[in-house]
Amino acid sequence: MGVRISLRDVWVRIGPVEVLRGVSLDAGGENIVLVGRNGAGKTTTLRVMLGLLKPYRGSIVAESNGVKLDAGRIQPHVVARLGVGYVPQGRMIFPDLTALENLEVSYGSSLPGDVLEWLYSLIPDLKRFIDRKGRYLSGGEQQMLAVARALVKRPKLLILDEPLEGLAPRIVKTIVEVLKSIEEEGVSIFITESGSLARVRELVDIAYGIDRGEIVYKGPVEGIERDEKARARIWGF
Numbered sequence: 001m002g003v004r005i006s007l008r009d010v011w012v013r014i015g016p017v018e019v020l021r022g023v024s025l026d027a028g029g030e031n032i033v034l035v036g037r038n039g040a041g042k043t044t045t046l047r048v049m050l051g052l053l054k055p056y057r058g059s060i061v062a063e064s065n066g067v068k069l070d071a072g073r074i075q076p077h078v079v080a081r082l083g084v085g086y087v088p089q090g091r092m093i094f095p096d097l098t099a100l101e102n103l104e105v106s107y108g109s110s111l112p113g114d115v116l117e118w119l120y121s122l123i124p125d126l127k128r129f130i131d132r133k134g135r136y137l138s139g140g141e142q143q144m145l146a147v148a149r150a151l152v153k154r155p156k157l158l159i160l161d162e163p164l165e166g167l168a169p170r171i172v173k174t175i176v177e178v179l180k181s182i183e184e185e186g187v188s189i190f191i192t193e194s195g196s197l198a199r200v201r202e203l204v205d206i207a208y209g210i211d212r213g214e215i216v217y218k219g220p221v222e223g224i225e226r227d228e229k230a231r232a233r234i235w236g237f
Ligand SMILES: Nc1ncnc2c1ncn2[C@@H]1O[C@H](COP(=O)(O)OP(=O)(O)OP(=O)(O)O)[C@@H](O)[C@H]1O
Pocket: 014, 015, 017, 019, 036, 037, 038, 039, 040, 041, 042, 043, 044, 045, 089, 194
Protein backbone atom coordinates (compact mmCIF):
# COMPACT_ATOMS: atom_id res chain seq x y z
CA MET A 1 0.00 0.00 0.00
CA GLY A 2 1.11 3.51 -0.74
CA VAL A 3 1.42 6.67 1.27
CA ARG A 4 -1.05 9.52 1.00
CA ILE A 5 -0.57 13.11 2.11
CA SER A 6 -3.55 15.46 2.00
CA LEU A 7 -3.58 19.21 2.51
CA ARG A 8 -6.88 20.99 3.13
CA ASP A 9 -7.26 24.76 2.96
CA VAL A 10 -3.64 25.40 3.95
CA TRP A 11 -2.55 28.99 4.56
CA VAL A 12 1.09 30.02 5.09
CA ARG A 13 2.41 33.51 5.72
CA ILE A 14 6.11 34.37 5.54
CA GLY A 15 6.74 37.83 6.92
CA PRO A 16 4.01 40.03 5.48
CA VAL A 17 3.38 37.78 2.46
CA GLU A 18 0.62 35.19 2.13
CA VAL A 19 2.64 32.52 0.39
CA LEU A 20 -0.05 29.81 0.36
CA ARG A 21 -3.69 30.80 0.21
CA GLY A 22 -6.05 27.93 0.83
CA VAL A 23 -4.09 25.13 -0.83
CA SER A 24 -5.81 21.74 -0.95
CA LEU A 25 -4.18 18.76 -2.62
CA ASP A 26 -3.68 15.02 -2.39
CA ALA A 27 -0.33 13.34 -3.01
CA GLY A 28 0.33 9.65 -3.41
CA GLY A 29 -1.27 6.87 -5.40
CA GLU A 30 -1.09 8.62 -8.72
CA ASN A 31 1.91 10.31 -10.31
CA ILE A 32 1.51 14.04 -10.01
CA VAL A 33 3.13 17.26 -11.19
CA LEU A 34 2.76 20.57 -9.35
CA VAL A 35 3.44 23.30 -11.90
CA GLY A 36 3.81 27.03 -11.33
CA ARG A 37 6.16 29.86 -12.13
CA ASN A 38 9.05 30.99 -9.90
CA GLY A 39 7.76 32.13 -6.54
CA ALA A 40 4.30 30.57 -7.01
CA GLY A 41 4.60 28.50 -3.82
CA LYS A 42 5.74 25.04 -4.98
CA THR A 43 8.61 24.55 -2.53
CA THR A 44 6.52 25.98 0.29
CA THR A 45 3.77 23.45 -0.49
CA LEU A 46 6.30 20.61 -0.33
CA ARG A 47 7.70 21.92 2.95
CA VAL A 48 4.22 21.82 4.45
CA MET A 49 3.67 18.25 3.16
CA LEU A 50 6.94 17.14 4.76
CA GLY A 51 6.30 18.80 8.10
CA LEU A 52 9.13 21.31 7.67
CA LEU A 53 6.75 24.25 7.85
CA LYS A 54 3.56 24.72 9.88
CA PRO A 55 0.63 26.51 8.27
CA TYR A 56 -1.25 29.02 10.40
CA ARG A 57 -4.51 27.61 9.11
CA GLY A 58 -5.64 24.38 7.47
CA SER A 59 -5.06 20.68 7.98
CA ILE A 60 -2.56 18.05 6.88
CA VAL A 61 -3.04 14.34 7.09
CA ALA A 62 -0.50 11.69 6.12
CA GLU A 63 -1.35 8.00 6.05
CA SER A 64 0.24 4.71 5.20
CA ASN A 65 -0.90 1.16 5.93
CA GLY A 66 -3.55 2.24 8.39
CA VAL A 67 -1.16 4.55 10.26
CA LYS A 68 -2.64 8.03 10.19
CA LEU A 69 -0.78 11.14 11.29
CA ASP A 70 -2.56 14.40 11.86
CA ALA A 71 -1.08 17.87 11.86
CA GLY A 72 0.48 17.69 15.32
CA ARG A 73 2.56 14.66 14.36
CA ILE A 74 3.55 15.75 10.85
CA GLN A 75 7.27 16.13 11.46
CA PRO A 76 10.00 15.46 8.91
CA HIS A 77 11.45 12.31 10.50
CA VAL A 78 7.99 10.83 11.11
CA VAL A 79 6.85 11.54 7.56
CA ALA A 80 10.07 9.97 6.24
CA ARG A 81 9.44 6.85 8.32
CA LEU A 82 5.99 6.58 6.80
CA GLY A 83 7.69 6.00 3.43
CA VAL A 84 8.26 9.41 1.88
CA GLY A 85 11.51 10.36 0.11
CA TYR A 86 12.44 13.96 -0.70
CA VAL A 87 14.75 15.36 -3.37
CA PRO A 88 15.17 19.04 -2.46
CA GLN A 89 15.51 21.82 -5.00
CA GLY A 90 19.18 22.45 -5.77
CA ARG A 91 20.21 18.86 -4.87
CA MET A 92 22.04 19.68 -1.62
CA ILE A 93 24.83 17.14 -2.02
CA PHE A 94 27.70 17.21 0.50
CA PRO A 95 30.65 18.36 -1.64
CA ASP A 96 33.37 16.86 0.53
CA LEU A 97 31.80 13.41 0.78
CA THR A 98 31.90 10.76 -1.91
CA ALA A 99 28.68 9.69 -3.58
CA LEU A 100 28.64 6.56 -1.42
CA GLU A 101 29.23 8.58 1.76
CA ASN A 102 26.39 10.91 0.78
CA LEU A 103 24.13 7.86 0.56
CA GLU A 104 25.39 6.54 3.90
CA VAL A 105 24.59 9.82 5.66
CA SER A 106 20.97 9.43 4.55
CA TYR A 107 20.86 5.76 5.40
CA GLY A 108 22.35 6.36 8.84
CA SER A 109 25.05 3.67 8.58
CA SER A 110 26.99 1.80 5.90
CA LEU A 111 24.76 0.89 3.01
CA PRO A 112 23.71 -2.77 2.77
CA GLY A 113 24.87 -4.44 -0.45
CA ASP A 114 21.35 -5.26 -1.59
CA VAL A 115 20.25 -1.61 -1.29
CA LEU A 116 23.25 -0.49 -3.34
CA GLU A 117 22.58 -3.15 -5.99
CA TRP A 118 18.94 -2.02 -6.16
CA LEU A 119 20.07 1.59 -6.64
CA TYR A 120 22.48 0.51 -9.40
CA SER A 121 19.66 -1.33 -11.13
CA LEU A 122 17.56 1.87 -11.17
CA ILE A 123 20.42 4.34 -11.75
CA PRO A 124 23.17 2.48 -13.65
CA ASP A 125 25.34 5.62 -13.95
CA LEU A 126 25.70 5.74 -10.16
CA LYS A 127 28.23 2.90 -10.30
CA ARG A 128 30.56 5.01 -12.41
CA PHE A 129 30.88 7.82 -9.84
CA ILE A 130 30.13 6.10 -6.53
CA ASP A 131 33.61 6.84 -5.12
CA ARG A 132 33.83 10.41 -6.44
CA LYS A 133 33.38 13.42 -4.15
CA GLY A 134 30.26 15.53 -4.53
CA ARG A 135 32.20 18.57 -5.70
CA TYR A 136 33.53 16.68 -8.74
CA LEU A 137 30.13 15.52 -9.97
CA SER A 138 28.39 17.16 -12.93
CA GLY A 139 24.92 18.65 -12.47
CA GLY A 140 23.30 15.52 -13.88
CA GLU A 141 25.38 13.23 -11.66
CA GLN A 142 24.50 15.30 -8.60
CA GLN A 143 20.83 15.01 -9.48
CA MET A 144 21.13 11.23 -9.88
CA LEU A 145 22.83 11.08 -6.49
CA ALA A 146 20.12 13.26 -4.93
CA VAL A 147 17.50 10.84 -6.27
CA ALA A 148 19.47 7.81 -5.04
CA ARG A 149 19.82 9.40 -1.61
CA ALA A 150 16.05 9.84 -1.36
CA LEU A 151 15.59 6.15 -2.22
CA VAL A 152 17.87 4.50 0.35
CA LYS A 153 14.99 3.84 2.76
CA ARG A 154 12.84 2.47 -0.05
CA PRO A 155 10.06 5.08 0.07
CA LYS A 156 6.63 4.50 -1.44
CA LEU A 157 6.21 8.17 -2.36
CA LEU A 158 9.06 10.17 -3.87
CA ILE A 159 8.73 13.97 -3.80
CA LEU A 160 11.07 15.83 -6.15
CA ASP A 161 11.43 19.62 -6.25
CA GLU A 162 12.30 20.75 -9.80
CA PRO A 163 14.72 17.89 -10.46
CA LEU A 164 15.11 18.86 -14.12
CA GLU A 165 15.99 22.51 -13.45
CA GLY A 166 19.13 23.66 -15.21
CA LEU A 167 19.97 20.35 -16.86
CA ALA A 168 20.91 19.87 -20.52
CA PRO A 169 18.27 18.06 -22.65
CA ARG A 170 20.33 14.87 -22.85
CA ILE A 171 20.65 14.72 -19.06
CA VAL A 172 16.93 15.49 -18.64
CA LYS A 173 16.25 12.40 -20.73
CA THR A 174 18.46 10.27 -18.50
CA ILE A 175 16.78 11.52 -15.30
CA VAL A 176 13.31 10.95 -16.80
CA GLU A 177 14.34 7.37 -17.65
CA VAL A 178 15.53 6.89 -14.05
CA LEU A 179 12.21 8.20 -12.72
CA LYS A 180 10.30 5.86 -15.04
CA SER A 181 12.14 2.84 -13.70
CA ILE A 182 11.43 4.06 -10.14
CA GLU A 183 7.71 4.24 -10.99
CA GLU A 184 7.90 0.70 -12.34
CA GLU A 185 9.05 -0.37 -8.88
CA GLY A 186 5.70 0.82 -7.55
CA VAL A 187 6.94 4.13 -6.14
CA SER A 188 4.57 7.10 -6.67
CA ILE A 189 6.12 10.30 -7.95
CA PHE A 190 5.22 13.87 -6.95
CA ILE A 191 7.30 16.31 -8.97
CA THR A 192 7.36 20.09 -9.36
CA GLU A 193 8.08 22.00 -12.55
CA SER A 194 8.28 25.73 -13.26
CA GLY A 195 8.21 25.67 -17.05
CA SER A 196 6.69 23.59 -19.78
CA LEU A 197 5.22 20.18 -18.99
CA ALA A 198 6.73 18.62 -22.10
CA ARG A 199 9.55 17.04 -20.13
CA VAL A 200 7.42 15.39 -17.45
CA ARG A 201 4.27 14.55 -19.38
CA GLU A 202 5.19 10.90 -19.84
CA LEU A 203 5.81 10.53 -16.09
CA VAL A 204 2.62 11.91 -14.60
CA ASP A 205 -1.14 11.42 -14.75
CA ILE A 206 -2.43 14.33 -12.71
CA ALA A 207 -1.43 18.00 -12.70
CA TYR A 208 -1.96 20.69 -10.12
CA GLY A 209 -1.35 24.26 -11.23
CA ILE A 210 -0.35 26.86 -8.64
CA ASP A 211 -0.16 30.63 -8.98
CA ARG A 212 0.50 33.12 -6.18
CA GLY A 213 -0.23 30.56 -3.54
CA GLU A 214 -3.52 29.38 -5.03
CA ILE A 215 -4.31 26.10 -6.74
CA VAL A 216 -5.68 27.14 -10.13
CA TYR A 217 -5.98 23.70 -11.77
CA LYS A 218 -6.43 20.12 -10.75
CA GLY A 219 -7.08 17.38 -13.25
CA PRO A 220 -5.60 15.18 -15.93
CA VAL A 221 -2.27 16.52 -17.15
CA GLU A 222 -3.60 16.65 -20.74
CA GLY A 223 -6.28 19.14 -19.68
CA ILE A 224 -4.14 21.87 -18.15
CA GLU A 225 -3.01 23.52 -21.37
CA ARG A 226 -6.58 23.50 -22.67
CA ASP A 227 -7.83 25.33 -19.57
CA GLU A 228 -7.52 28.96 -20.65
CA LYS A 229 -7.76 30.49 -17.20
CA ALA A 230 -5.23 28.12 -15.69
CA ARG A 231 -2.90 28.52 -18.65
CA ALA A 232 -2.94 32.30 -18.38
CA ARG A 233 -2.12 32.21 -14.69
CA ILE A 234 0.56 29.56 -14.91
CA TRP A 235 2.34 30.45 -18.14
CA GLY A 236 0.95 33.90 -18.90
CA PHE A 237 -0.44 33.14 -22.35
N1 LIG B 1 12.19 31.91 3.77
C1 LIG B 1 11.53 32.82 3.05
N2 LIG B 1 11.64 34.14 3.34
C2 LIG B 1 10.98 35.07 2.63
N3 LIG B 1 10.18 34.79 1.60
C3 LIG B 1 10.04 33.51 1.26
C4 LIG B 1 10.71 32.45 1.96
N4 LIG B 1 10.36 31.29 1.39
C5 LIG B 1 9.53 31.60 0.39
N5 LIG B 1 9.33 32.93 0.30
C6 LIG B 1 8.46 33.61 -0.69
O1 LIG B 1 7.32 32.81 -0.85
C7 LIG B 1 6.92 32.74 -2.21
C8 LIG B 1 6.85 31.30 -2.65
O2 LIG B 1 8.13 30.72 -2.60
P1 LIG B 1 8.43 29.23 -3.05
O3 LIG B 1 9.87 29.01 -2.77
O4 LIG B 1 7.47 28.31 -2.41
O5 LIG B 1 8.15 29.28 -4.61
P2 LIG B 1 8.50 28.23 -5.75
O6 LIG B 1 7.24 28.03 -6.52
O7 LIG B 1 9.14 27.04 -5.16
O8 LIG B 1 9.52 29.05 -6.66
P3 LIG B 1 10.80 28.53 -7.52
O9 LIG B 1 10.27 28.04 -8.84
O10 LIG B 1 11.61 29.77 -7.70
O11 LIG B 1 11.51 27.48 -6.73
C9 LIG B 1 7.91 33.58 -2.98
O12 LIG B 1 7.34 34.84 -3.18
C10 LIG B 1 9.10 33.67 -2.05
O13 LIG B 1 9.77 34.87 -2.26
